[in-house]
Amino acid sequence: QKEVEQNSGPLSVPEGAIASLNCTYSDRGSQSFFWYRQYSGKSPELIMFIYSNGDKEDGRFTAQLNKASQYVSLLIRDSQPSDSATYLCAVNPVMKTSYDKVIFGPGTSLSVIP
């Protein structure tokens, strides 16, 4: 079983719609969760991080974490064509007191159609 799984997509949504990106992880002890956006040919850039169960909102982005289900998601409201990119879910399986071997999922390709 892969440690961090994502649907590779492509996920296509119309402009203005809500894009929902999902991620599951295998290590129940995981503590830190990150969402990165990566445009083609560029390095990833951090969008959000979440440590606690529940929702965390930042502008058009909402991260949702459910540790019991080992599930983290990213919602993008009012999707824009500029949101078209690959979204990487990353999980730090160890306690927050160290940063080691953050594991990246394969990424989900999102396409926002004008």
Added chain:
Amino acid sequence: GAVVSQHPSWVICKSGTSVKIECRSLDFQATTMFWYRQFPKQSLMLMATSNEGSKATYEQGVEKDKFLINHASLTLSTLTVTSAHPEDSSFYICSAPRDVGTEAFFGQGTRLTVV
């Protein structure tokens, strides 16, 4: 936010030569630097973890004698691809967390093409 500067952004080299990639943390001290490789349409694969003043820790399957990592200061880590071959052509990216347990900031990446 924190800035990690990576150079060069792209490089083309002949097979058998060596290439050095530099990553600098510009506004924080990077005790730890992670080096990743990414092939087209694939996810990031961690190659090694470098810690300032000590030897790097390599992931399974990564040749430490081929991918030399030096982290001599708190703001600079380098990756040298020695005796590069076409199969080493890839996108190499460094990243560093500002603090332990926090999010990592990525360098701009280096597109290596070995001909």
